[in-house]
Amino acid sequence: MLDGLTSLMPxxxxxxxxAASYTGSKDALASGAGSGLMVLVPLxxxxxxxxxxxxxxxxxxxxxxxxxxxxxxxxxxxxxxVGFLNWNGDGAHIAHAFxxxxxSWGSGGAGETFTANFSFYMDGLSWLWMLxxxxxxxxxxxxxxEYMAGDKGYARFFGAFGLFVFSMACLVMGDNLVLLxxxxxxxxxxxxxxxxYFYTKPEAVAAAKKAFIVNRIGDVGLALGxxxxxxxxxxxxxxxxxxxxxxxHAVNVAGDPISGWVTWAIPCLLMLGAFGKSAxxxxxxxxxxxxxxxxxxxxxxxxxxxxxxxxxxxxxxFPLFTxxxxxxxxxQVVGYVGMVTALLAATIGMxxxxxxxxxxxxxxxxxxxxxxxLGVLTTTGAAFHVFTHAFFxxxxxxxxxxxxxxxxxxxDLRKLSGLWSQPGWRIVTIAMFIGCLNLAGVPFTxxxxxxxMILAEAFITPWGxxxxxxxxxxxxxxAYYTFRVFFRVFVGPAQYEPGDEHHAEDHDxxxxxxxxxxxxxxxxxxxxAVACLVAAATYFVKPDEGKGWVGGLLSDxxxxxxxxxxHHGDDHPDDxxxxxxxxxxxxxxxxxxxxxxxxxxxxxxxxxxxxxxERAMKAGTFLGMDPHKVMYYxxxxxxxxxxLAAAFLHGPKGPAGLFIGNRTxxxxxxxxxxxxxxxxxxxxxxxxxxxxxxxxxxxRVPLLVVSHIFHLxxxxxxxxxxxxxxxxxxxxxxxxxxxxxxxxxxxAGGMAVGLVLLLFVVWIVVIRAGGVG
Amino acid sequence: MITSLAHIAEPVTTVAPxxxxxxxxxxxxxxxxxxxxxxxxxxGFLTRRNMIVMFLCTEMMFQAAGLAxxxxxxxxxxxxxxxxxxxxxxxxxxxxxxxxxxxxxxFRRRETLNAEDWALLRG
Numbered sequence: 039m040l041d042g043l044t045s046l047m048p049x050x051x052x053x054x055x056x057a058a059s060y061t062g063s064k065d066a067l068a069s070g071a072g073s074g075l076m077v078l079v080p081l082x083x084x085x086x087x088x089x090x091x092x093x094x095x096x097x098x099x100x101x102x103x104x105x106x107x108x109x110x111x112x113x114x115x116x117x118x119x120v121g122f123l124n125w126n127g128d129g130a131h132i133a134h135a136f137x138x139x140x141x142s143w144g145s146g147g148a149g150e151t152f153t154a155n156f157s158f159y160m161d162g163l164s165w166l167w168m169l170x171x172x173x174x175x176x177x178x179x180x181x182x183x184e185y186m187a188g189d190k191g192y193a194r195f196f197g198a199f200g201l202f203v204f205s206m207a208c209l210v211m212g213d214n215l216v217l218l219x220x221x222x223x224x225x226x227x228x229x230x231x232x233x234x235y236f237y238t239k240p241e242a243v244a245a246a247k248k249a250f251i252v253n254r255i256g257d258v259g260l261a262l263g264x265x266x267x268x269x270x271x272x273x274x275x276x277x278x279x280x281x282x283x284x285x286x287h288a289v290n291v292a293g294d295p296i297s298g299w300v301t302w303a304i305p306c307l308l309m310l311g312a313f314g315k316s317a318x319x320x321x322x323x324x325x326x327x328x329x330x331x332x333x334x335x336x337x338x339x340x341x342x343x344x345x346x347x348x349x350x351x352x353x354x355x356f357p358l359f360t361x362x363x364x365x366x367x368x369x370q371v372v373g374y375v376g377m378v379t380a381l382l383a384a385t386i387g388m389x390x391x392x393x394x395x396x397x398x399x400x401x402x403x404x405x406x407x408x409x410x411x412l413g414v415l416t417t418t419g420a421a422f423h424v425f426t427h428a429f430f431x432x433x434x435x436x437x438x439x440x441x442x443x444x445x446x447x448x449x450d451l452r453k454l455s456g457l458w459s460q461p462g463w464r465i466v467t468i469a470m471f472i473g474c475l476n477l478a479g480v481p482f483t484x485x486x487x488x489x490x491m492i493l494a495e496a497f498i499t500p501w502g503x504x505x506x507x508x509x510x511x512x513x514x515x516x517a518y519y520t521f522r523v524f525f526r527v528f529v530g531p532a533q534y535e536p537g538d539e540h541h542a543e544d545h546d547x548x549x550x551x552x553x554x555x556x557x558x559x560x561x562x563x564x565x566x567a568v569a570c571l572v573a574a575a576t577y578f579v580k581p582d583e584g585k586g587w588v589g590g591l592l593s594d595x596x597x598x599x600x601x602x603x604x605h606h607g608d609d610h611p612d613d614x615x616x617x618x619x620x621x622x623x624x625x626x627x628x629x630x631x632x633x634x635x636x637x638x639x640x641x642x643x644x645x646x647x648x649x650x651x652e653r654a655m656k657a658g659t660f661l662g663m664d665p666h667k668v669m670y671y672x673x674x675x676x677x678x679x680x681x682l683a684a685a686f687l688h689g690p691k692g693p694a695g696l697f698i699g700n701r702t703x704x705x706x707x708x709x710x711x712x713x714x715x716x717x718x719x720x721x722x723x724x725x726x727x728x729x730x731x732x733x734x735x736x737x738r739v740p741l742l743v744v745s746h747i748f749h750l751x752x753x754x755x756x757x758x759x760x761x762x763x764x765x766x767x768x769x770x771x772x773x774x775x776x777x778x779x780x781x782x783x784x785x786a787g788g789m790a791v792g793l794v795l796l797l798f799v800v801w802i803v804v805i806r807a808g809g810v811g
Numbered sequence: 812m813i814t815s816l817a818h819i820a821e822p823v824t825t826v827a828p829x830x831x832x833x834x835x836x837x838x839x840x841x842x843x844x845x846x847x848x849x850x851x852x853x854x855g856f857l858t859r860r861n862m863i864v865m866f867l868c869t870e871m872m873f874q875a876a877g878l879a880x881x882x883x884x885x886x887x888x889x890x891x892x893x894x895x896x897x898x899x900x901x902x903x904x905x906x907x908x909x910x911x912x913x914x915x916x917x918f919r920r921r922e923t924l925n926a927e928d929w930a931l932l933r934g
């Protein structure tokens with residue numbers, strides 16, 4: 039049955055295989071030895087957090103909280119690694135921790151139960167995410183142990199850090215959408231706590247609130263999406279949910295087919311949640327402001343792990359996004375939104391002077407790449423980019439953090455230059471260089487391979503031509519702003535000004551000595567730089583599938599999906615991939631038929647095979663060439679042009695500026711003369727295209743006006759009504775209050791009169807009436 | 812309760828034979844004395860300002876009630892009323908102890924026994 043389907047419906051060959059490995063039954067998902075241990079990971083993280091909280095209570099002033107959290111997360115990483123090595127790629131395992139929500143009503147049959155346990159669903163996708171969450175988490179905690187030293191909130195920082203890893207583990211490993219939602223809100227909370235870590239700084243508090251509120255908008259979408267999934271499918275557990283979907287057709291737990299508006303409403307709602315958490319246009323505005331938090335937080339949460347939760351959500355729920363009734367509307371939106379985000383954030387990043395903000399905008403831009411990757415049907419490309427980005431962006435952020443730490447908070451690239459020639463900054467510079475190469479997409483780096491995968495798939499997908507071109511252009515911009523930082527800050531003449539955290543006796547700069555990073559920061563940067571190089575090697579682990587190690591992992595998960603638009607005809611004997619490009623490309627042609635009719639459909643397609651094959655090829659090429667083959671060269675070209683532009687505009691004189699730069703001081707470069715030729719555009723980009731101002735005008739100001747109006751209404755109408763209602767009894771009381779004379783005889787007289795009246799009434803009513811009756 | 816009230820309102824001569832002995836004293840006479848005592852207590856309570864006298868007047872009202880109860884008890888030939896009076900006396904004793912203590916305390920505060928000087932609950 040499955041074989042027949044795969045030959046006829048190659049859209050979801052791998053998805054069908056993956057679904058087959060789930061076998062549709064929870065009992066088959068035996069808990070493997072390694073997977074069972076995974077319940078320890080969130081437990082360890084929360085233990086680290088609780089230990090830190092206790093140390094906060096007891097005012098521990100040593101580095102003990104850091105070692106607690108570094109230790110627990112490192113052990114969690116080892117457990118994850120051991121579990122992963124024992125996993126063998128044999129589909130999903132479920133590690134059951136404890137029963138959480140288990141309700142049933144009626145007869146308890148299909149659709150009359152609600153189960154959401156604290157269980158962990160370990161398949162390729164969750165293993166991949168857990169490996170870099172715990173691995174990077176441990177490294178960044180180690181970095182932070184030095185970076186945050188001497189801060190009053192040391193234990194508070196590590197408490198939130200541990201809580202973050204716990205939440206992320208719940209998000210990634212949860213075997214149901216409710217546990218995912220718990221983790222989702224948990225990471226949001228930790229993000230809020232850590233952005234607002236320096237709570238005496240008004241900007242940090244404002245940034246924390248902004249992050250929290252913007253994320254709420256997305257979270258509403260996610261919550262509604264989960265509700266709708268439960269109403270539609272009758273389950274929120276992955277192990278039950280995903281086997282219900284095959285070949286783009288879905289049934290609910292009772293076996294009734296699902297069609298209609300829910301097939302696009304569910305993915306659109308989930309997508310909204312992903313946009314909020316992963317900082318996509320138009321909800322990206324919180325991420326750059328989140329740089330107010332300590333740099334390790336920016337590296338871990340706002341670059342490497344948490345912001346990829348949106349990518350994880352869409353990849354995890356990819357079967358829901360590919361329901362054929364929904365025509366993949368949500369995925370197309372995801373693709374275009376990712377494209378817009380990538381371009382917009384890159385242009386803003388080009389014009390910033392704060393190196394940490396440049397990295398923040400580059401994160402937004404790279405997240406745009408990931409979403410574009412999802413939108414052009416390459417979950418592997420998106421996940422691979424998440425994976426490589428996690429390493430190189432953590433490297434870049436931590437290198438920037440080391441600079442900030444060493445130069446008393448200085449982040450302005452016009453006030454720093456030539457770190458390479460400063461004593462003790464070699465490792466930072468080398469790590470930064472490797473990170474920049476990756477981000478710029480220089481050939482044979484990890485970032486190069488993952489970006490190429492997305493770009494190539496974009497040109498193959500019918501709706502991806504525009505996305506592909508914009509992303510290619512953005513790749514050039516990325517290389518430019520990345521190396522702008524490198525050429526300005528790390529090479530060239532050695533000049534620097536300390537930042538405003540310089541609390542020396544006098545502010546005479548000649549007395550300021552930058553303090554180079556210590557062993558923890560250097561060690562972490564060295565490990566991460568090596569990890570960036572290793573991440574590139576994973577591309578060659580399974581070269582025959584052209585997807586690398588990450589692709590192999592994802593084929594063992596619910597994110598398994600093979601684009602029907604791939605040019606597999608070149609490599610495989612059957613050519614159905616190209617055939618289906620047409621079926622998806624022309625949405626009207628998609629037969630909304632039952633699987634039973636597919637046989638006939640397949641045959642009819644075979645008849646005019648050649649013609650359709652030709653059209654499919656036309657739909658998915660890069661200027662008439664196979665994108666898979668030429669993208670390596672094209673994207674490398676764009677990247678190198680960007681780097682050369684950066685060298686020309688910002689590079690120092692001599693070999694460090696590739697012999698085309700002429701910068702001789704920190705503050706000025708050739709760009710200062712050439713950029714004004716672009717007119718006001720650089721200024722607009724520097725002011726973030728006035729998006730914040732636009733939101734201010736369109737959302738915040740109207741809200742303020744409305745709230746002032748309501749305040750006025752509250753003051754006059756509501757408060758007025760309350761005042762009137764209050765004054766009424768007051769007036770009445772004034773009238774009858776004198777009866778309370780306070781004189782004893784008055785009361786006694788009242789009682790006597792009352793008694794007499796009572797007796798009189800009794801006499802009238804009872805005795806007279808009784809006498810008459 | 813209401814029926815018994817209807818009962819006493821009927822002419823004494825027809826309903827109440829001379830159960831209190833051959834001296835021409837009927838329930839009616841007892842009730843008359845009781846009512847007189849009660850009225851005196853009420854009037855005294857309302858007219859006097861001295862707290863001790865007012866307290867004595869309340870005692871008088873108590874005894875009026877007690878007398879009526881005993882009279883009814885005899886009239887109905889059971890002991891309910893008498894038992895009730897025992898309770899009333901007990902409570903009256905307790906109340907006397909309490910009330911006199913209060914009076915003493917109040918006197919110590921203001922050196923006066925005039926009830927009108929205490930009007931703190933005036934609205």
